[in-house]
Amino acid sequence: MLPTEDVRAALDRLLASDRFRNAGRLSAFLRFAVEQTLAGNGARLKEYVLGIEVFGKGPEFDPRLDPVVRVEARRLRAKLQEYYEGPGSGDPVRIILHKGSYAPSFELVAARPPHLEAARRMNWKWGLAAVAALAGAAGLIALRSATRAPSLTIVVIPKVEQPEDQPFADGLSEALSAELARNPSLRVVAWPRVVEYRQVGPNANLGRAARELGAEAVLAVGIQRSATTRRISAVFLKPDQGFKQWAGEYERGFSDEFAVQREIARAIADEVRGKIP
Numbered sequence: 001m002l003p004t005e006d007v008r009a010a011l012d013r014l015l016a017s018d019r020f021r022n023a024g025r026l027s028a029f030l031r032f033a034v035e036q037t038l039a040g041n042g043a044r045l046k047e048y049v050l051g052i053e054v055f056g057k058g059p060e061f062d063p064r065l066d067p068v069v070r071v072e073a074r075r076l077r078a079k080l081q082e083y084y085e086g087p088g089s090g091d092p093v094r095i096i097l098h099k100g101s102y103a104p105s106f107e108l109v110a111a112r113p114p115h116l117e118a119a120r121r122m123n124w125k126w127g128l129a130a131v132a133a134l135a136g137a138a139g140l141i142a143l144r145s146a147t148r149a150p151s152l153t154i155v156v157i158p159k160v161e162q163p164e165d166q167p168f169a170d171g172l173s174e175a176l177s178a179e180l181a182r183n184p185s186l187r188v189v190a191w192p193r194v195v196e197y198r199q200v201g202p203n204a205n206l207g208r209a210a211r212e213l214g215a216e217a218v219l220a221v222g223i224q225r226s227a228t229t230r231r232i233s234a235v236f237l238k239p240d241q242g243f244k245q246w247a248g249e250y251e252r253g254f255s256d257e258f259a260v261q262r263e264i265a266r267a268i269a270d271e272v273r274g275k276i277p
Contacts, residue, residue: 002093002106004038010093010106019083026076029054033104034095042103050102058253060229065249071267073102152276154180155189155215157206158198158223165223165230166198172232172261173221179269180219185276189213207239216240219272229253234268236275245275 011034014020020027032054033045047063047070055068063069077097084094094107156177158169174191181188197209206218222233229251236246248271252260 002108006093007034007038007095007106010091010095013091014080014083014088014095017083017087019079019087023079025055026072026079029072029076030080030095030097030104033097033102037103045102047102060251062251066251067248067267067271068263069102071270073097074270151185152217153187153189153215154217154219155194155197155210155213156180156191156219156221157194157209158221160198160223162223162225165225168230168257168261169221169223170198171257172223172265175261175265176219176221176268179265180272182269183273183276189215206237210239217245219268221268232264234271236272246271 011031015027015031020030029050032050036042036045048061050069051057051061051063051066052059055072057066057068077099080095080097084091088094092109094109096105096107098105156173158166158173160166160169173194177188177191177194180186193213197213206220210216210218217236217238220235220237222235224231224233230253232250232252234246234248234250235244237244248268250264250267252264
């Protein structure tokens with residue numbers, strides 16, 4: 001085990017970097033995980049604990065229905081990799097969050113002898129030239145790929161049981177359509193065309209909506225409410241195939257609706273992207 005002060009210094013240096021300075025939630029996630037591991041509580045870092053103590057979920061939080069911890073852990077691992085491949089490449093201590101675990105490990109990176117460091121810098125310069133050449137080729141490939149038609153047309157349709165939930169459902173559906181549109185394999189039906197197909201009540205003819213909007217797949221977003229929470233359900237299906245491709249549920253309170261809409265939209269979009277060929 002590395003000295004605690006060395007690990008904390010590495011953590012402070014990492015969180016002060018451009019990659020993490022404005023990533024408040026990821027920074028809080030990482031600091032909590034590091035401090036718990038240093039205190040000998042690494043085995044305590046499970047999805048339920050992180051959901052409550054880092055992401056502010058209530059005691060009803062169910063990681064099987066709400067993937068927020070898994071989604072943020074993927075983002076954190078990617079952010080750490082970016083940092084250590086870039087500005088943190090010379091850091092003497094690295095904080096690693098291995099896939100499948102929420103308890104970080106700490107690694108001491110051996111310093112390079114001066115002559116090897118000089119050689120590395122020279123190779124880096126030559127590498128930039130090679131990257132520039134490859135980038136030109138990659139740009140041509142990307143340009144050709146960008147002209148290919150998306151493989152699937154999808155429409156996001158909100159359905160609510162209570163009319164007072166309609167504004168929230170509309171905002172969530174718009175945010176979700178925007179998130180899905182980032183995927184070049186998808187063509188997402190524009191929100192203004194969807195408005196008249198919004199559903200109030202338990203019955204929803206999703207097949208008819210899909211046909212009339214020219215969509216092959218539907219992402220139906222449902223809202224139910226209790227006195228203290230909203231239950232948000234999402235079902236991804238291809239009506240002509242007659243079965244669900246994916247379904248998920250999330251529960252949230254009534255505060256900070258815009259933040260909840262963004263969070264849930266990202267979580268659902270991540271799940272649906274994994275079901276697109």
